[in-house]
Amino acid sequence: MGALLDFTQPWMLMALPLALLPLLPNRRDTLQFSHLAWLPADRAGHMLSTAWRACALLAIASVVLALAGPGRSQTQVMRTGTGAEILVLIDRSRSMDERMLTSDWQTLDPLVVRYQAQSRGQPKGKAARDLLSKFVDERPHDRFGLMCFSANPIHVAPITRRTEFIQAGITAGGVGRGLTNTDVGWALNSAIQAFDQRAYSGSRIILLVSDGGAKLATDVRRQLREGLLRNRITLNWIYLRSVNGADFNAISEQSETLPEIALHRFFQSLQTPYTAYQAMSPQDLADAVTDIGNQQHFPIDFIEQIPRRDYSRYFLATAAFFCAMLLAYRAFRLREWS
Amino acid sequence: MATAQAFHYRMPRRVAGQRPGSHRGSSLGAGQEFVSHANLYDRPDPRRLDLRASVRSLSREWLVRVSRQRAGVTVQAVVDVSASMAFGAHTPKLQVAADFVEALAFSTFRAGDALGMVAFDATERADLFVPAMLNRGMGEVMSRLIRQCRTAPGSVAGLEQAVARLAPRSGLVFLMSDFHWSLDRLGPVVDALAHNFVVPMIIWDQAEIEPPAQDAIAALDDSESGTSRTLWIRPLLRARWRDNVANRKRELDRFFAARSMRPFYVTGAFGADAMSEYFFEVNA
Numbered sequence: 001m002g003a004l005l006d007f008t009q010p011w012m013l014m015a016l017p018l019a020l021l022p023l024l025p026n027r028r029d030t031l032q033f034s035h036l037a038w039l040p041a042d043r044a045g046h047m048l049s050t051a052w053r054a055c056a057l058l059a060i061a062s063v064v065l066a067l068a069g070p071g072r073s074q075t076q077v078m079r080t081g082t083g084a085e086i087l088v089l090i091d092r093s094r095s096m097d098e099r100m101l102t103s104d105w106q107t108l109d110p111l112v113v114r115y116q117a118q119s120r121g122q123p124k125g126k127a128a129r130d131l132l133s134k135f136v137d138e139r140p141h142d143r144f145g146l147m148c149f150s151a152n153p154i155h156v157a158p159i160t161r162r163t164e165f166i167q168a169g170i171t172a173g174g175v176g177r178g179l180t181n182t183d184v185g186w187a188l189n190s191a192i193q194a195f196d197q198r199a200y201s202g203s204r205i206i207l208l209v210s211d212g213g214a215k216l217a218t219d220v221r222r223q224l225r226e227g228l229l230r231n232r233i234t235l236n237w238i239y240l241r242s243v244n245g246a247d248f249n250a251i252s253e254q255s256e257t258l259p260e261i262a263l264h265r266f267f268q269s270l271q272t273p274y275t276a277y278q279a280m281s282p283q284d285l286a287d288a289v290t291d292i293g294n295q296q297h298f299p300i301d302f303i304e305q306i307p308r309r310d311y312s313r314y315f316l317a318t319a320a321f322f323c324a325m326l327l328a329y330r331a332f333r334l335r336e337w338s
Numbered sequence: 339m340a341t342a343q344a345f346h347y348r349m350p351r352r353v354a355g356q357r358p359g360s361h362r363g364s365s366l367g368a369g370q371e372f373v374s375h376a377n378l379y380d381r382p383d384p385r386r387l388d389l390r391a392s393v394r395s396l397s398r399e400w401l402v403r404v405s406r407q408r409a410g411v412t413v414q415a416v417v418d419v420s421a422s423m424a425f426g427a428h429t430p431k432l433q434v435a436a437d438f439v440e441a442l443a444f445s446t447f448r449a450g451d452a453l454g455m456v457a458f459d460a461t462e463r464a465d466l467f468v469p470a471m472l473n474r475g476m477g478e479v480m481s482r483l484i485r486q487c488r489t490a491p492g493s494v495a496g497l498e499q500a501v502a503r504l505a506p507r508s509g510l511v512f513l514m515s516d517f518h519w520s521l522d523r524l525g526p527v528v529d530a531l532a533h534n535f536v537v538p539m540i541i542w543d544q545a546e547i548e549p550p551a552q553d554a555i556a557a558l559d560d561s562e563s564g565t566s567r568t569l570w571i572r573p574l575l576r577a578r579w580r581d582n583v584a585n586r587k588r589e590l591d592r593f594f595a596a597r598s599m600r601p602f603y604v605t606g607a608f609g610a611d612a613m614s615e616y617f618f619e620v621n622a
Contacts, residue, residue, distance in 0.1 A: 025566065029557060034422035034431075034546055035518035036560040038586055040578035042569045048555055049568030334556040334571065337427035337545035 005311075008069030015064045022056035031334060052329050055322045062319035071310040076303050084203040085159050087145040088132060088166075089191045090173060091210035092154065093182040096125035098211075098242060124240045126174060127282045128209050133170050135289045136163055145194055146170065149187030150179035159194065161304060182212055184263065185220040192227035202301075204233045207292065211240040213263030221266055228272040235267060235274045238288050248278045343610030344445045347617040349411055349510060349535055359410020359450040367407030375401040410450045411509045412470045414534075415439050416500055417484060418515035419466065420459040420492020421561045427545035429607070432489070434541050435514045436481040438608040442512065443477020451510070455480050456503055458496030459489065491562040494523040501527050508533040516541055518562075521593050528597055537616070538594055538601040547605065549579040 007013065033039070090096075099122060136144055145159035146169040156169040191206050206228075216224070228235060239260065241247065246260040255261050267274045277288030349361040356365060366373060375391055378384065378400035386402040395401055417439070423431045439455065446453040454470030457463040466483050468476065497515075504511065511534040517524075528536065549571060550556070556569045569575060587603075594601045602616050 025564070027557065027559075027566065030559040030566055031556060032425060032561045033558040034425035034516060034543070034561055036558060036563070036565060036567050038518070038582050039558070039567065039569060040575060040582055042567075042575055044572075045555070045567070045569040045575075048570055049557065049566075052557075052568075329555065332553075332555045334550055334552075334554040337543075338550050338552075 004073050004075075005070055006073045006308075008071065010068060012064060012068035015067070016061065018064065019057050019061035021060065022053045029330075029333065031337065048329070052326070055325045055329070059319050059322035059326060062315045062322065066312040066315035066319060069310065069312050070315065071308050071312070074308045075306045077306055078301060079161075079304050080301050084205050085143045085145070085195070085198075086139075086205045086207055087147060087159060087191050087194055088170075088207045088209065089147050089149060089153075089187055090125075090128065090132075091182060091208075091212070092125075092148040092150045092173065092179055093212065094177065094180060095182075095211050095242070096128070096240070097123050097177060099123055122282055124211055127285055128238070128240065129170050129173055131282070131285050131289050132207075132209070133167055135293060136166050136170070139293060147187070147191055147194070148173060149183065149190075151181035151183055153187040153190040155190075155194075159198065182210075182214065184208075184210065184212075184214045185216045185224065188224055189220070189227065192224065192231055192233060195231040195233060199303075200232065204231060205292070206233055206235050208235065208237045209240070210237070211242060211245065213246075213258070213260035215259050215262045216266060224266075225270055228270055233272060235270065235272065236292055237264070237267060237274070237276045238285065239264075239276060239278045240285070241278050241280045248276055343441050343608075344448060345441060345610040345613040345617075347445060347449070347510070347613070348621055350617075350621045351535070352406075353409050353411045354508065355409040355411065357410040357450075358407060360408055361411055361449075361451075363407055363409030365407060365409060366404055369405045369407035371406040371408075373404045373406055376404045378402050410452065412507060413442065413446045413451045413453045413510045413512070414470065414504050415442060415453065415455045415480070416497070416504070416511060416513045416515075417455060417457045417466070418459070418492060418497070419457045419463060419484065419487050419489055420496070420515075421489040422492065422516055422518050423541070424489045425546070425561055426543045431516060431541045431543055432484055432487070434604055434606070434608055435539075436484040438512075438514065438539070438604070439484060440477045440481040441608065441610055441613075443480060447472070447474050447477075453477070453480075455483070456500040457484070457487070458500040459492035460496045462496060462499040462503070463487070492519075494519050494527065497524075498527050501530050504534070505530045506533070510534065511536045512539055513537065514539045514541060516546075517590060521589065524593070528594075528599070536597075536599055538590075538599055539604055540590060540601050541604045544606045547580075547583045549576040 136142075140163065143159050143161050144157070144163070144166045146156040146166055148154040148156055156172070157165055160166070188206070188208070191208075195204055227233075239248065246255055246258040248261070248264055251261055256265070264276055267276065275292075277284070277291065279285040279288050351362075352364040353359075353361045354364050356367075358368075362371070363369070375388060375395075378387065381402050381404060383402055386404075388401050388403045391401045391403075392399070417435050419432060423435065425431060426433070443453055450472070452470040452472045453468075453476060455466065455468040457466035466487055468480055468483070511531055513528075513531075513536055515538075517538075517540055528538075552571075553573075554571050556571055557566065558569065559566045590601055600616070600620065602613065
């Protein structure tokens with residue numbers, strides 16, 4: 001770690017000689033006395049005077065240094081960890097506010113399932129966020145990125161190791177209602193681009209959490225295929241199925257035209273690995289997340305940027321301390337002869 | 339301006355001099371103090387014929403009474419106007435000196451003595467010199483000179499120069515200073531004034547001899563040398579401060595006693611009664 005000190009305003013250091021002012025023999029706060037020689041020599045007093053000078057000197061010096069804005073310059077640290085770079089791409093569309101089925105849905109009467117889902121279930125978005133949050137917690141060695149999308153992608157967090165940052169992003173996803181449109185193609189494209197400028201240091205996963213698909217245009221498909229291949233990204237799709245949504249497990253002739261199935265088919269046609277998880281209840285979702293969690297455990301090397309750390313407040317605190325000492329000295333000073 | 343307090347003073351020994359005054363003189367003349375009888379032809383002053391003594395005398399000659407006349411002296415105020423004299427918690431010591439000079443002028447005029455003033459710091463201060471004269475208004479002039487003078491660091495050298503001006507004469511000398519200097523060089527200076535009756539007036543301020551009552555940190559500047567020192571005033575230091583003052587006082591007493599002088603201490607303000615008492619004791 002290069003602990004180099006730098007200054008944002010180095011020209012302020014020109015004021016540093018001001019710190020020598022307290023060493024000047026002439027002081028304004030002294031009392032005149034006719035003849036010092038007949039006063040007793042006082043060692044304690046001499047030490048107090050020296051301490052006063054030192055305090056004043058340090059107070060001025062600290063203030064000047066604080067004004068110059070000292071700090072440790074931005075550094076890069078190479079870290080080695082296990083795990084993957086996971087970019088979570090969450091659908092932020094309004095359909096995600098709908099409720100999921102409860103885990104015991106299979107025991108319910110099919111006639112009331114839909115009603116039950118509307119009244120009892122957890123909103124899809126919330127269930128997904130809870131699980132993702134747990135997922136992020138359980139995988140401290142992975143690095144995560146977070147992106148939401150609806151009509152266009154919203155960059156929430158770049159790929160980083162700061163899990164608290166990601167967690168905050170995931171929590172913030174719950175604020176307000178969902179947005180109207182969904183453009184999976186654009187979102188995926190920009191998720192792929194998030195990996196573009198990064199050195200390949202471990203397996204890469206895009207975790208698409210969505211409840212709907214789209215039919216993609218031909219050039220978008222081409223872009224996605226090439227992008228995933230170029231960046232060597234594994235795609236996982238957690239498909240939050242609505243009660244009457246398309247079912248990946250029962251693909252029939254008619255269902256091929258549904259946008260979810262179309263997207264699924266496109267993903268299957270990719271040269272890069274792809275797994276789809278169809279989740280209808282929170283339990284399915286949890287299983288999917290666990291499965292993804294078990295997939296990736298490879299060591300990765302990565303460079304972490306340590307931002308510039310500003311030390312000026314420590315200097316200000318020091319200055320404040322010494323100023324307090326000076327004030328205490330002042331309070332005890334003899335102001336006039338009685 | 340408050341009226342000056344007069345005090346009574348008499349020279350403790352006979353003074354030479356022809357000018358009539360109020361001190362016991364050594365010269366013969368018109369006075370109450372009988373010395374002897376003399377032949378009328380030796381001292382032809384028939385007003386003082388002593389008939390009884392003439393009748394009684396065996397040589398059958400006319401005798402006249404001879405007496406000594408009372409004489410006036412020259413009083414000199416020697417004032418230290420060094421920077422340390424400007425110190426004072428409430429009134430500067432120079433003000434005390436000025437008050438005394440005013441009282442002195444009043445008293446000397448009443449006694450019929452001439453008063454002059456010599457001031458010094460590191461050298462003699464010619465601008466504050468007042469020649470000895472009998473003048474009722476001079477006291478005010480002198481005290482104003484002292485009150486308004488600018489001070490500078492002083493030394494015994496200044497006193498040496500000032501004394502050189504006075505030494506050959508005889509009279510009464512009031513030496514006003516705080517004596518904040520080494521006594522080594524003071525000996526010859528005081529000895530040079532042997533023809534005079536010297537009253538060493540040691541003017542100190544209350545703040546000099548008594549340490550501050552409250553515990554505090556005192557950052558002090560010497561008014562003459564400019565050096566500074568910080569004292570932590572606490573009971574231990576207060577005791578040592580008082581010891582130092584007592585030691586200095588003892589040292590000064592011993593120094594002046596060796597020259598048969600008694601120092602007159604003034605602290606804070608000049609008291610005319612104390613000065614009168616001083617002279618009563620000296621003359622007793």
